[in-house]
Amino acid sequence: NAGVTQTPKFQVLKTGQSMTLQCAQDMNHNSMYWYRQDPGMGLRLIYYSASEGTTDKGEVPNGYNVSRLNKREFSLRLESAAPSQTSVYFCASSLTQGGDTQYFGPGTRLTVL
């Protein structure tokens, strides 16, 4: 039981490049989330998926897109990376969105030059 996995763990991009962050969970959770963590700002929600087939914007969605590929997988895409997107990205999942505990992946450290 791996929990929540994320790939890659580290990535360096040049401004304007695109990439997709992958996330998968094996806990049969319905809800999945993408956060970014910046120094002094805690975690901010980018997008979430309350259940398979649905996605919705969080607090900071600009510059990102997501795909809930199936119940297990939830990817985050940066179409044209900008230096302001340099951050640590976390994927999380919970059984439902009703106040259940969130389980987090190990994070991806992304640097945009």
Place this chain on the structure above:
Amino acid sequence: AQTVTQSQPEMSVQEAETVTLSCTYDTSESDYYLFWYKQPPSRQMILVIRQEAYKQQNATENRFSVNFQKAAKSFSLKISDSQLGDAAMYFCAYYPGTYKYIFGTGTRLKVLA
């Protein structure tokens, strides 16, 4: 706006001593959930404790306990018999029932040998 405030950016505690991390939140909801997460240097976010607002009894998990004051909108974390492995960033989080978990900016805990 619903916010979570952690007013102590950094705290230190002597090994085997007790430390309390503070968290306050702003809400107009009557039913919600509160969490404390630990983020060690490995970056992995781990649940420490979860509290349901409708329960009067304070949650405990081994050496970790909370002081939940609903009227004061306060949710502090007490760590007893501090250990070197407790050194980490601690995040307070609040779930108001709108699909979105709201995180504080974190408190860095140092444990002194």
